Amino acid sequence: MSPADPGPAARAAVHRRAVEAVRWGMPAVNYQMMYEASARAGGPGDNQIVFWPGLLDWHNQTLTPNPDVIYVMPFFTTREVGPVVLEVPPAGAEGSLNGSIMDYWQVALEDVGPAGVDGGRGGRCLILPPGFDGEVPAGYMPLRSDTYQGYGLIRSVLRSGSAADIDQAVAYARQIRLYPLAEADDPPETAWVDASGSAFDAAIPYDLRFFQALDRTVQAEPFLHRDRVMIDQLRSIGIRRGTPFAPGPELAETLTAAAADAHTWIDAAYEEVFRPFTPTARWALPALPELITATEAGFEEPDAYPVDARGVAYSFAFFSSKHLGKGQFYLMTIADADGKALDGASTYRLTVPADAPVTQYWSVTVYDRATHTLIRDVHRAGCSSQAEDLTVNDDGSTDVHFGPTAPAGPGSNWVPTDPGGHFEALFRFYGPTPSLYDHTWRLPDIEQTPDHRPTG
Template sequence: MKSVVVALIGLASAVALADTKNDLHQDQMALGRTMQAVVWSLPAVNTELMLQAALNAGAKPNEIVFWSRPPDWRNQTLTPNPDAIYLMPFFDTKQGPVVLEIPPAGEEGSVTGNIDDIWQMPLEDAGPSGADQGRGGKYLFLPPDYHGQVPKGYIVLRPPTYSGYALIRSTLRSHEDADISRAVAYGKRLKMYALADAAKPPPTRFTDAAGKLFDSTIPYDIRYFQSLDRIVQNEPWIERDKAMIDPLKSLGIEKGKAFRPDETTRALLENGARAAHDWIAARSESAYPPYYEGTRWVVPAAHELLEDASKGYTEPNIYPVDARAIVYSMGYVGIKRLGAGQFYLMSWRDKNGDSLDGGKHYRLQVPPNAPVKQYWSVTAYDRDTHALIKDVPRASRSSQIADMQKNANGSVDIFFGPEAPAGHESNWVPTRRGEPFELLFRLYAPTEPLFKKTWTLPDLEKDG
């Protein structure tokens, strides 16, 4: 009898151990699925959060939210440009095709525009570097299930989703009030309306977000999955992504069903979101080679992502989901022709390889004869959120700034730090003590010396 009891105890222990191992395996699998859901869905969640911010500002789909001044820190999108006038039309074709009209470029103004689906896959560029080549044009968004006749005279776009957006930058000549007003007036010549109203379009509704908190930073918590659920409920499954249907279902996100995670599932989702954030952050700085050999400046987009996304993710043997997550964790908008209208260089470290520290002082010397037809700018962002640093008087310096000091050879010294260096206030970009930061250097209408690398941007150096 004793041997039977011992055997039963042993069997019970083995079953308990097996159950423990099985539970651990299930937990690890669920955590892995949660992390993968975040990595896979980042560009769409990024877009959906911007849409929610636009709705909170008072705009609706098929309307245009804009900023009547260059954005300040209240624009908490990911790495926005504080030296442009932004207009953001969010389209939705569930009720039928939608038209976005871009005005012709000329003395009154021009735009640099990029048009994406909700996954931030570039559909087309607009303006002088886009499909209309500066002549102006009517961009027609068709629903994914559209089978009607396509009228002539339109630049036809067929996104695989019902929704998406355009990022339109109305070019600033300077930060003077007259030039800001001119850029805003030109930008408001955009029109957006249903194709059904094309014969007599109603006035386009513009919502000014200037001075309002417009927060679309990525929340790596339950709010992330609430956003992802809205996408799953509102958009069709794209063939390339159908492998995610069952993994999302196991996390409580399923088309046609309410997302109501219990406490255990909620904790799992939040742990997975934080783990995904940590993985992306660790990968981001090592993901790109230096643009100039021996420097810290990189182009923040993987070559295979640029190639595949611009072709609609049709390359047969790649799907750069990891590279895509890194890009859209810190920025937004897909560009069809990178380098035609704008070019970006990013840095997280100084010349010595040290991380940029908001409590220290730095100097960046921009060489003379910058390779641009329009302007260059350099902006400081919060390293953790990738948004503009909060509660600072400005975030950038630009070649548009009339009172910036220049050196005798035409170069410009830009200073970064918690206080302005004496005598150089006009060339100063403020940072915050105790907060790491990152830099984005933009070149608009870049020219050949940038690509031939005969013009080189040096690294940031500690100043004092």
Template sequence: MRSIALLCMLLLAGPALSADRTARQVFDQEIERNAVQAAVWGIPVVNYDLMRQEMLEKTPGKVGQVIYWGRPLDWRNQTLTPNPDALYFMVFFSTKDGPVVLDLPPAEEKASFNGNIVTAWQLPLEDAGLLGYDKGKGGKFVVLPPGYTDKLPDGFIPLQSEVYGGYMLFRSNLASHGDADVHASIDYGKKLKVYPLSAAANPPETVFSDVKDVLFDSTIRWDASFFDNLNRVVQEEPWISRDRVMIDQLKSIGIEKDKPFEPDRHTKSLLTKGIKEAEALLEAKYDAGLPPFFSEKSRWTFPAYPDLIKAMQSDFAEQDAYPVDHRGVAYSYAYIGIKRLGAGQFYAISIRDKDGNAFDGGKTYRLHVPGNVPVQQYWSVTAYDRQTHALIKNVARASRSSQIPELVKNGDGSVDLYFGPKAPKGKGTNWVPTDPKRQFELMFRAYGPTKEFFDKKWVLSDVVRVAAP
């Protein structure tokens, strides 16, 4: 009799247990799925916060101060696709205590800069410098906190931000990589000033810290720590109206404003699965290729999806467009936002050779750069690690540039560049080393591109594989 009673109890409990088990699976799937979406949506601010935390944890620099690299960037700078042919100055700012002034110097006879000012979301506020808003005149750019309505004093350039945090990237241009030109570029960069608007009548001295010897690694961490960075910014910044749909999705993974983010072991395992799925998704989209630039079959592509470029230049104001997925891809391999892409600078990316094969660091390749490149400033080509999108570690140099006096030119003014683990015989000056154990990718930079560049009257050749030296 007891056996029959027990059997009846188990039969009655069975469906409930099965339902509970199914519900748990469904809720776990929700967390994992929302973690993927949160990663794709939040990668611009995580990218920003990783750089900021590297500054705070590894350098003397603080928010409102300037860190700079006192030589052309080498592999110790592990930011995403940086330019090793300019002197980098970077300042992180916060307007929680009021507007912040970025007082930028005018161009000089042998000195100029290209600058970009962005929010914590890396939404471009303005481009500055020789080909920026100020056209080389310099200016006092003022980043305003959300909701700021006070009138500014005459002579200040207002930049209204949706959030409190942000940063500026100031590239002090180089005449060459020679010591004298590097020192001149540093001296010029140190003419920029950062101070609160409230102290404009008597600005304090701007603090500069040289971080050239710091291993500055802000590459994306594809693990559960990604969500710690995301939570930090969510706690600091106000919600932007267009992003309020994410409030509940983030809550489901444990990120909620004014509450601690303390996922248990099980939730952390789901977040780890989610971030790995996001990594695979973004990588697959990047590997599928961006739209070609120079021709329909060119292996050189736009630096980002055209709809994203358009949306960022309009401050995401279009009613029927919000390319969050494309933004997620872009900030998985790059950082900074450019207000007027093509005015001061333009980039083209190549991840495959002419035959459509991925670049192999153990093989040798040649890039033919036709003469008379239509730029007002300079052009360069940089090799990056294909997986991390940062400069290839432990190599002597990362790029070749038209600023290099010793660059060997052909009789018609064109240049042949080589990429591979060893320099072809007699080609060392025009060679960029690669890691034979890793794949790589290339970025072509045009600073001050002219109309001829965008009319495609000048076309950059595809990269071809050549016999090993």
């Protein structure tokens, strides 16, 4: 009896490990895609702030971004310069910030703004490199990072959707500063990169490019202790720290197939995330409880490491909050009231009840179900309570319409969809209040309606 051919078994092992590498590496590749998009927008990407001096449109192809705030994204590295200072202004008449500072794996170091470490008073956050054992100067809020690189997602919240208030929110955001602690006595000008003039494509690629990006993350940062088990796993698929990633044709084919299979698994697992927030509607917090707990604990729990849940979450979103629910809260849906997938060729209505549980604003945004990015080539991505031309019903409720054509009448509450695909909807609560959590205020399901009549 001849010995078994090890070829198929070996290929199956590589395929299996490649699928696991996609699940494990998703948040780092997600970061890497944004980092490289920022570098394409204006420079090397290190210790600079990328921003959009206006509301986002579909040219921003990050995962489920918020088009109703001013986005500010500081990208930092402490590798060469040591501790890095991030100054945030105090909240007040000039504006208010909402956001988090994260490491390379998108684990929140702290939140900033009224719901953050500064309590809205502003101040100087000090991002410390791995293993830092030096003295933290007085007057700084230390943020200890396990990685050299990281970024912040900071939102400058609008007072209204008027042009003047958008400009005000931009001017307020521009008070943020980023510079090395070593230069704190005479801080250099912060490098600001306007990313609004071109495409900012950070969507996840489910092919060989995923592993190429994953290799760049492995080369960029040391393995964290919790991830050392992945060293041999990655080596078996051609990714090894200090060695160029150069898969031959057979390995490249296996990796490409594994990326596609991982995508299929992730997409199925994504649908399992939607556990209703209330028993009367399909809206759900788009993150499993075990992931929220692990994230807030910095993935340092001794008996939990929800890699699968984390991989799914960062396949459709970026950013983590140190204290989820304090500054903002999210509900998401992929189905209508009848449980059917939201179809871009159909028309729908969402009635937002009066007295929404927010101190700042609410919004609902639609995304391409296939990519989790803003739908391409549409002029509007969502509807916000801050819109100047929002139509409100006599009882204080607001009807939001979704579909490929505008309904008859005022179009300010209409969100266009792509008739050639499916979509998902994300409802944001900024400054959430108790009636959201005790369910005395409830968001109803999106309902399918008769076809809209085109308005010309």
